[in-house]
Amino acid sequence: MPKPYETIFILTPVLSDEQTKEAVNSYKKLLKELNAKIVHEESWGLKKLAYQIKKKNTGYYHLFQIEAPGESIAHLETAYKRDERVLRYLTVHLDKYALQYAERRKGKLANKKVERKEETPA
């Protein structure tokens, strides 16, 4: 029985754009292998960290909203732990209110994208 989760990780800023994409894709592949369905995906890009982690001041944030069987989360987190490219990670279970919130957030983000698209030609 799959459950809704939200997983977010921070990659080192040392990686090139290609390497970052590769890292993200490797996690997408892993999620597929673990029978997890990606509901939503967000890339926040390079962000300033509030404090230093491993002597780094910035990090590349990436978020997945997934529906995955509970046992797969342990596998995902061991993969994060073994990966030296990952500075930090967090996986949380989403309750029904969090799901509602996530839906609204998605709507807002979609609206923003539409606005931007409308702005660019003008």
Next chain:
Amino acid sequence: MAVITNDKGEIRYLNPPVLEVDRDKYCRFKKMRMKHIDYKDPDFLMRFMNEQGKILPRRLTGTSVKYQRKVSQAVKRARHLALMTFVGDMLK
């Protein structure tokens, strides 16, 4: 402030003294019907912190127990992800 004394010896003020009005506290989550507190929004969570980045107590913010727990959980998650600092100075 201008002070006059009347013939009975009572002190009277020309301007009514301004006292701090105790406004009733309320839980903003109950009022706004917010059921979920997002850890990905550090700007919002800053409202529940002091300048050093400490979580403000319930007795100051008026948040109900149920939502104070969620606030503290969200703040701790945000700190873990380096969206907020553990310690700071002059954050506001």
